[in-house]
Amino acid sequence: MGLLTNIFQTDLIQGLTLTIRYFFSKPVTLRYPEVRWEPPPRYRGAQVLKRHPDGKERCVGCGLCAEICPSSAIIIRTSEGEEHEKLIDFYQINLGLCIYCGFCQEVCPEDAVWMGNDYELSVTDPFNLNVTKESMLTKGDDPRYEDL
Numbered sequence: 001m002g003l004l005t006n007i008f009q010t011d012l013i014q015g016l017t018l019t020i021r022y023f024f025s026k027p028v029t030l031r032y033p034e035v036r037w038e039p040p041p042r043y044r045g046a047q048v049l050k051r052h053p054d055g056k057e058r059c060v061g062c063g064l065c066a067e068i069c070p071s072s073a074i075i076i077r078t079s080e081g082e083e084h085e086k087l088i089d090f091y092q093i094n095l096g097l098c099i100y101c102g103f104c105q106e107v108c109p110e111d112a113v114w115m116g117n118d119y120e121l122s123v124t125d126p127f128n129l130n131v132t133k134e135s136m137l138t139k140g141d142d143p144r145y146e147d148l
Ligand code: SF4
Pocket: 065, 068, 069, 070, 071, 072, 073, 074, 093, 097, 098, 099, 100, 101, 102, 103, 104, 105
C-alpha cells in the first residue's frame, strides 16, 4: 500500500508539473478564424495564373500541366485562331482532385501557373472546387503574387 501511495504521488507531481509548464508556454493553436495562419513563402495552396507585364496571359495552352498532373485535375481545351495562333477555350483545375504536388508549376515553360497560398478551400457544393482560368488570373493579379 505504501508503495502504491508513493507511486501515485509521484505521478500526481509529474502531471501537475507538466500542466503548469504548458500553462505558461506559448500556445500552439490559433483562434481561427479571428487569427489566420500565415503560410510560408513556398506553401502549395490553390493555383494562380500569371500575366505578362503588358497584361497578356502567360499561358500558351501547351497542355503540359494537364499532361503531367497525377490526379487528372486539369482540363484544358484549345482551338486554332484566325492567324493560326492557339486559343485557350477552357482551362480548369479541380481543387478537390488536386493533391498540391506542384508538378504543374514545375513543368510550365511559361511560368504561367503557380501554387498560391490560399488554404481556405472548403465549400458546400463540390462543383465550386472547379476553378476557371478567369478566376485564377484574377487571383494572380493580387499584389501578394506580384513577384512571381
Ligand atoms: S498541383 Fe499536382 S495534382 Fe494539383 S493540379 Fe498541379 S499537377 Fe495536378
